[in-house]
Structures are given as structure tokens and as C-alpha cells.
Amino acid sequence: MLKHALIEKISSRLAVSPGKISNVLDLLEEGATIPFIARYRKERTGSLDEVQLQEIRDLCKQLQDLEHRRAHILETIKEQGKLTAALQLKIEQAETLQRLEDLYLPFKPKRRTKATIAREQGLEPLAKIVSGQRSSNLFKEAQRYVDPKRGLNDVEEALEGARYIIAEWISENSIVRERLRKTFLQNGKITSKVVKAKAAEAVKFKDYFDWQEPVKKIPSHRFLAMMRGQSEGFLRISIAPEKEQPLAFLERFYVKADNDSGDQVMLALKDSYKRLLKPTLETETRNSLKLKADTEAIGVFAENLRELLLAAPLGQVATMAIDPGFRTGCKLACLDPQGNLKEYITIFPFRGQAEKARAAEILVNLCHKHRIKAVAIGNGTAGRESMQFLKELELDKEIQLVMVNESGASIYSASAVARQEFPKLDLTYRGAVSIGRRLMDPLAELVKIDAKSIGVGQYQHDVAQDKLKERLDETVMSCVNAVGVEVNTASKELLAYVSGLGPKLAENIVQYRKENGPYKSRAGLKKVPRLGPKAFEQCAGFLRIAGAKNPLDRSAVHPEAYPLVKKMAADLNRELSDLMSDSKLRGGIKISRYVSPEFGIPTLEDILKELAKPGRDPRGKFEQVSFKEGVNEIQDLYVGMIMPGIITNVTNFGAFVDIGVHQDGLVHISQLANRFIKDPTEFVKVGQKVKVKVIDLEIERKRINLSMKQAEAES
Numbered sequence: 001m002l003k004h005a006l007i008e009k010i011s012s013r014l015a016v017s018p019g020k021i022s023n024v025l026d027l028l029e030e031g032a033t034i035p036f037i038a039r040y041r042k043e044r045t046g047s048l049d050e051v052q053l054q055e056i057r058d059l060c061k062q063l064q065d066l067e068h069r070r071a072h073i074l075e076t077i078k079e080q081g082k083l084t085a086a087l088q089l090k091i092e093q094a095e096t097l098q099r100l101e102d103l104y105l106p107f108k109p110k111r112r113t114k115a116t117i118a119r120e121q122g123l124e125p126l127a128k129i130v131s132g133q134r135s136s137n138l139f140k141e142a143q144r145y146v147d148p149k150r151g152l153n154d155v156e157e158a159l160e161g162a163r164y165i166i167a168e169w170i171s172e173n174s175i176v177r178e179r180l181r182k183t184f185l186q187n188g189k190i191t192s193k194v195v196k197a198k199a200a201e202a203v204k205f206k207d208y209f210d211w212q213e214p215v216k217k218i219p220s221h222r223f224l225a226m227m228r229g230q231s232e233g234f235l236r237i238s239i240a241p242e243k244e245q246p247l248a249f250l251e252r253f254y255v256k257a258d259n260d261s262g263d264q265v266m267l268a269l270k271d272s273y274k275r276l277l278k279p280t281l282e283t284e285t286r287n288s289l290k291l292k293a294d295t296e297a298i299g300v301f302a303e304n305l306r307e308l309l310l311a312a313p314l315g316q317v318a319t320m321a322i323d324p325g326f327r328t329g330c331k332l333a334c335l336d337p338q339g340n341l342k343e344y345i346t347i348f349p350f351r352g353q354a355e356k357a358r359a360a361e362i363l364v365n366l367c368h369k370h371r372i373k374a375v376a377i378g379n380g381t382a383g384r385e386s387m388q389f390l391k392e393l394e395l396d397k398e399i400q401l402v403m404v405n406e407s408g409a410s411i412y413s414a415s416a417v418a419r420q421e422f423p424k425l426d427l428t429y430r431g432a433v434s435i436g437r438r439l440m441d442p443l444a445e446l447v448k449i450d451a452k453s454i455g456v457g458q459y460q461h462d463v464a465q466d467k468l469k470e471r472l473d474e475t476v477m478s479c480v481n482a483v484g485v486e487v488n489t490a491s492k493e494l495l496a497y498v499s500g501l502g503p504k505l506a507e508n509i510v511q512y513r514k515e516n517g518p519y520k521s522r523a524g525l526k527k528v529p530r531l532g533p534k535a536f537e538q539c540a541g542f543l544r545i546a547g548a549k550n551p552l553d554r555s556a557v558h559p560e561a562y563p564l565v566k567k568m569a570a571d572l573n574r575e576l577s578d579l580m581s582d583s584k585l586r587g588g589i590k591i592s593r594y595v596s597p598e599f600g601i602p603t604l605e606d607i608l609k610e611l612a613k614p615g616r617d618p619r620g621k622f623e624q625v626s627f628k629e630g631v632n633e634i635q636d637l638y639v640g641m642i643m644p645g646i647i648t649n650v651t652n653f654g655a656f657v658d659i660g661v662h663q664d665g666l667v668h669i670s671q672l673a674n675r676f677i678k679d680p681t682e683f684v685k686v687g688q689k690v691k692v693k694v695i696d697l698e699i700e701r702k703r704i705n706l707s708m709k710q711a712e713a714e715s
Contacts, residue, residue, distance in 0.1 A: 118161035220293035321436025407455035500538025627660030665704030
């Protein structure tokens, strides 16, 4: 497809002007990243946001893939000598990959089938006679094809072979396939049955032991749950409309005469549906549902991850991190304001009074020694008990005690990243370090952990893993660049997500920093091996250098705009630092005077915002969450109890809430609010503080059902 035609098609689909799309595609071809385009090329794109840019990129790839497939199909059929003008027109007009494949199916090389064998026996002419349904004496016609040498011993065998050929013709008819495909999607039902021999082991799939639901209504989370049950061997899943619907359509479409030939066609279409069409269309429908479910689940995961990564940081304060434990003790790690490990030890506050007293003494002394301002306590086993232990101590009132979600900390502690950072440190202490750093800066720490292990997904192991990884990586990259990165303290894992860098350049930046000391300016990055002009252009605006001589190096103003900002200051006969510190001075700038092809109003407005708050962090202010006193275990709960909590995960069917009892409770979508909620992610977010009411408890199964709407009504 010519680029002009491609642009027009994308423009039509997304309702974005062709000029904007052309510029976006040019920028992508030049190697620009989505965050860079969205932030620093607003004039060329009309201020399209990251989501719109991704849609353009993805649709472009989808259409290009479609064109490559179209070209291959045309070439293949042409080589077979079967490409007619009418067929070529149909292929060229096909708008979807499915339509293309339907048209290609009769010409697609296939394995040896029953129809193939029948053709080898010379039965295709008989199949044409039968399908024509005009023969006055079909059995006499069929008798001519009886030939034991070819494996045709009687008329029935000849007619059976002819029916196999007709059945294949029917199954390869693009009109039939499209019509029945819609029937499966619109009128089909998905049925789940338990494998009786495994019923006792399949308790977690009990809801689906005998389940039926319309295909068009089944929610993605339920479909993924059923498919997991099948993959684990506990359930059998089938998808089909009522049998009469497709057969009635096929009969109307194919049976044209009330004679022997018509009867044979009826037998052929029944065989075609049962043996060829139904299995194929069931698989297609399953794949369609899977694609839809994957897309929704991955979208929910990405949104949850974004909220978690952009959680408000406590900031650079001396922090004590505790990875709690009853039997093995609590692992303590003291970190300086930059997150460097200063000291670590294990205490045993739950081994009797003597050990508890010793633990208290150690902890208090460490807080004084390292001037601790915050204590991060992992929210796993013994978390609430550790929090209570700390509250009983006579600690400085300025020290904040914070419960931290430790999901993924154990993954980090055993990872290559952790081993490289702390080669001689026991992995249990590495986990504590991760908990402390997560409080100080969630984004900087969480990028070190495989996003799938963070625990904010929905059936993340059941969706397409390549698409999941791609979407999550994009989400991390978007968050990292939205916040910006301090180049002199960032890990190579964090730097790797900066626009234009990647793992190798990130490693080079850190290595150069180690060998030459802190970077004094953004320009100093140009000395990093292999960091060329293009990479510098892409990354520079997202990197910060605290204490740099040029104050713009601490901001999100891109170096390409430095001369412009200096001109603004010079036009006012003031220094650059004055421009950044004096709001009245900035208020006197008429940005219309500085408009150029490179810098339009959107970019100029961004520059003024940065001058007002250089390097501003888009994340909110840190707020501590306190759980209900005296509630530490699920046994402490009772139906009707109202308590505070924090949302840890949002799914299509509701939200999970940490209420401080080691087991998250579920607020079903129907219990979120006193109004209809279609998409929970539009109503609640990961990290949001909420008030919930316990409406049902299953202590043995560790199930807690909560309600936000009832808690609100009774507050």
C-alpha cells in the first residue's frame, strides 16, 4: 500500500487529519519514541497524546501486515494459475485479515483430506452433478463411477466420495463462513462441564461445573477463568449456536431441489457442518473471545501498573525497612536518604519477652544512629504485628510508620539485578532493602522487578505473554518519562526506560558516572560512549541534573530550547535564574512573540510551566494509610464491620482491597457504588484509600466480600 493510501485509511479509521498522521509516521521512522513525540513535537502532531500516538502506530503496523499478507496471497494464487479478475478484485477489496483468509482458503495448500482422496478417485464430476441437483436419475449417473480398482465398490461409496467434495466446497465458501461466523458470535453459547473424574480436585472452578452463557455476553474474566480450568484439565469447554440455526441456513443456501441430489446435498452439508465448519468456527470464536479477553485484561493490568508506578513517593529521607517474619525473625535494613544500605540485622520481637526487649533496644538504637525518619514495614506475614510492636516503642514522633505492599520484593531479592547490586548480601535482606526503597520512590524501585510479578494483574499468566510484555514495558516507559530521571542517582534499570536509551546505553551512562564522577550538565552526556546525537535528542529532556550550573538542566525544558529561553531572559534584561524565580517577570512574557515553526504555542506554554516549577514531579503528595486498630487477622473480622482500606488491584469484576489482615477482600463491581459501573478502572484506582463494609466472610476459604456503597451509605 502506498504511504498516501495508508495515511488516508488511518485518518478515516481514527478521525485524525492526514497531515498529523503523516508527521507522526515520519517521526517514528526517524526513530523518535512515543514519549518524546508527545512531549516535544506537539507542533507537528497537533498535541496528540501518547494513547493517540500508539493507536496510529499500531494501526499502521496492522494495515502494513494486512498488505503483506494480501500480496502473498495474490502471488500464491497467481502461481497456481487460478487468479481471475473477479477474485483479484475481491482480494484487493478485502478489509480484514479474516476476509482475506476466507478468500484464500480454497487455494491454500492443505494436507490430504477425504475430499482430496475422492478427487483422486475421479469423483469431482459426480460431485458437480450432485451439487447441480438436476439429475433425473442420480443413481444411474453414480453407477458410471463405480470402479473397484479405484476403491469404489458400489454406488454408495461413489456418492459418499462426491459428498466429501461437496462438504469441502461448502466449508470453503467465504459467504457461508462469514455468515456462520456471525451466527457463532451473535447466537452462540459457551458451555462448561466438569471432568467428572477430577471434580474433587477442581473446587476452585466449582462455579463452572455446569455453566452456559451467551458468547456475546460473557465477560473477559469469566472466559479466562473457564479457559484456565480447561487448560488444567478440570473443565471441558464447547462453543456453538443451537444446531438448527446453522443447518437451517445451509439448507436454504444449498438445497435447491426435492430429489435424490437434493437429499445428497443435505447429507453433505450436515457432514460439512459437523466435521469441518463447526470445529473451525468454534476455534475461531474461541480465538476471538481470547483476543478480546487478552486485550481487556492487559489493558486493566497496564492501568493498574501505571497507578502503582505513579504512586506518591515519600522522598529522600533516611529509612528503616522491615521484612517481617514470626519464625525467622524480622529483617531490618537501614538506608540513607539516597537509598544506600548502611546497616542490616535480624531481630526476633515475637520470641518471648527477653527477645522482644532486645529487639526493641536494637531498633531504637538504629533509629538514633542513622537518624531514621520513616520505617517501611512489609505488609506480608507478621506485618500488622510488627507495626503494633513499633507503635509500642518510644520512637521519635517525627518517624513515620508505613505499611508497604511487598508484592514482588521476593522476586527482586532473587533476581540478577539484586545479586549484582548486593552480591554478598543474603536475599532476605535484599527484600527488606526493596521494601524501604519502594516507600522512598516506588517508580525507581519497581522498574527492577518483572512487571508481571508486581501483583496488579488479572489472569496475567493466561494472556498472550508477548503482547502483555510489550504493553507493560510501554507503560513503564511512559511513567518513567512522565516523572523524569535524576541522572546522577538513577540505576541502570531506571535509565533503561528513558526515551532513546535502552539497557546498553543506560549501562554506559552509569559506568561513565562511576569512572568520571557526577554529571555536571546535560551536555556531559554527549561524552558517554555510543550515545550519539539522536539518542541525546530523545533522552535529554527527560534527564535531570540536580545542582547543575545551568538551571534548565534541572528542568524538563529540552536543550534544543535553551537558546529560546535565554533570549526570553535577555529581552527582559534579566538573568535566566531571575526568569525562573520571579513569577511576575514570567508573567510579562508574551509568548506569541516567540512563535516559530519549531516552537508553537503548546511548546512555549510547556516551557513557561517548567520555568515556574523546574523538574516538577507529576506524582501526588505522599499520604499514609492507617488500618483499623485491633484487626490483624481474618478471624478478627465480622459481617457489618466498617473499616478503612487501600485498593491493591482493580479487575473487570471489581476491586481488591487491603484491610490489614494479610488477605485482600473483594469489592464486587455491583458493590462499588449506588449507580451502574461498567468499568471499575473508571471509578477506582490502585493505591486509592477507601472505606469498606464486610458483607460476607468465608474464613476457611479465606474469602472476604466487601462493599463500598454500603460503607458510604452508613458513614
